[in-house]
Amino acid sequence: MRVLLASPRGFCAGVNMAIECLDECIRIFGPKIFVYHEIVHNKYVVDKFTQQGVTFVDEVHEVPEGAVLLYSAHGVSPVVREAARARKLRTIDATCPLVTKVHIEAIKYAQEGYHILLIGHEGHDEVIGTMGEAPASITLVESPEDVDQLSFPADSKLAYLTQTTLSVEEASAVIRRLEERFPQVEHPPKEDICYATTNRQFAVRSLIPEADVLLVLGSQNSSNSRRLMEIGQALGKGAYLLDGAGEIQPAWFEGAETVLVTAGASAPQVVVDECLEYLRTHHGATIEEVTTRDEHVHFPLPRELRQLAKLEAAGAQGT
Numbered sequence: 062m063r064v065l066l067a068s069p070r071g072f073c074a075g076v077n078m079a080i081e082c083l084d085e086c087i088r089i090f091g092p093k094i095f096v097y098h099e100i101v102h103n104k105y106v107v108d109k110f111t112q113q114g115v116t117f118v119d120e121v122h123e124v125p126e127g128a129v130l131l132y133s134a135h136g137v138s139p140v141v142r143e144a145a146r147a148r149k150l151r152t153i154d155a156t157c158p159l160v161t162k163v164h165i166e167a168i169k170y171a172q173e174g175y176h177i178l179l180i181g182h183e184g185h186d187e188v189i190g191t192m193g194e195a196p197a198s199i200t201l202v203e204s205p206e207d208v209d210q211l212s213f214p215a216d217s218k219l220a221y222l223t224q225t226t227l228s229v230e231e232a233s234a235v236i237r238r239l240e241e242r243f244p245q246v247e248h249p250p251k252e253d254i255c256y257a258t259t260n261r262q263f264a265v266r267s268l269i270p271e272a273d274v275l276l277v278l279g280s281q282n283s284s285n286s287r288r289l290m291e292i293g294q295a296l297g298k299g300a301y302l303l304d305g306a307g308e309i310q311p312a313w314f315e316g317a318e319t320v321l322v323t324a325g326a327s328a329p330q331v332v333v334d335e336c337l338e339y340l341r342t343h344h345g346a347t348i349e350e351v352t353t354r355d356e357h358v359h360f361p362l363p364r365e366l367r368q369l370a371k372l373e374a375a376g377a378q379g380t
């Protein structure tokens with residue numbers, strides 16, 4: 062078996078920052094920390110932190126008054142922030158700056174009187190957070206068919222934004238339909254689908270013609286991981302989304318010579334390594350890493366954490 066290992070793959074700058082943020086919170090406050098929703102959509106990562114004593118909650122009222130609450134990489138709506146204030150929680154915001162950018166765009170367009178068409182997936186944490194910034198001014202559209210159903214007058218003041226982890230091609234299809242129906246529709250100068258999503262999709266699109274099977278390391282609820290799997294499926298390849306080597310089924314590789322391996326933006330390298338080890342051991346795989354784009358993005362920790370770390374360091378020097 063020949064394995065093509067896609068690069069870039071796995072952790073993006075936002076996920077790295079969110080995980081570093083939680084590690085740093087544990088170091089400063091101890092493990093009795095609460096996180097609003099999964100820190101990132103990955104089972105391995107969430108299980109690891111749960112074992113360390115971190116509690117993931119779906120609602121702010123589950124957090125004891127005065128406790129430390131971390132907002133996950135996907136961002137939260139103002140209603141959540143208000144509920145946390147009312148409970149006097151000490152909050153740390155690990156929202157990815159590229160998600161925050163979409164929130165800011167939503168607020169700006171709503172203040173300027175636009176109605177916003179948010180291209181995204183219903184129920185995703187990021188979509189819920191963004192829509193919460195201006196609920197009366199945002200309509201979710203998931204497909205070109207949804208655009209056909211819109212009943213705004215032809216000359217309405219409209220703008221569109223997108224979830225950061227969409228399929229570049231599917232989002233383009235929705236945008237094309239929007240621009241056909243509403244040629245005046247505004248959009249931000251720089252697109253919202255983030256660099257990490259775009260680069261991981263580009264790697265899979267570039268390498269998939271050489272492969273018979275696609276393995277995507279990532280969790281079922283990870284939007285960007287699912288989009289990677291769908292690229293393989295759309296081309297008629299066997300394409301599988303898995304949390305780790307334990308889920309591999311030998312039948313996937315019947316008649317396959319080349320397997321393309323990648324990982325979603327929230328999947329850690331350790332699960333990729335385990336998968337490669339399985340393929341080496343059970344299928345005699347040779348691994349060839351192929352880089353289609355370079356990535357050098359890094360986000361600093363949130364200011365409140367950096368300040369805490371500084372205070373700590375100053376305290377340590379004083380003693």
Ligand code: SF4
Binds near residue numbers: 134226256257
């Ligand atoms: S996938 Fe993109 S938007 Fe989401 S956390 Fe990573 S860098 Fe940020």
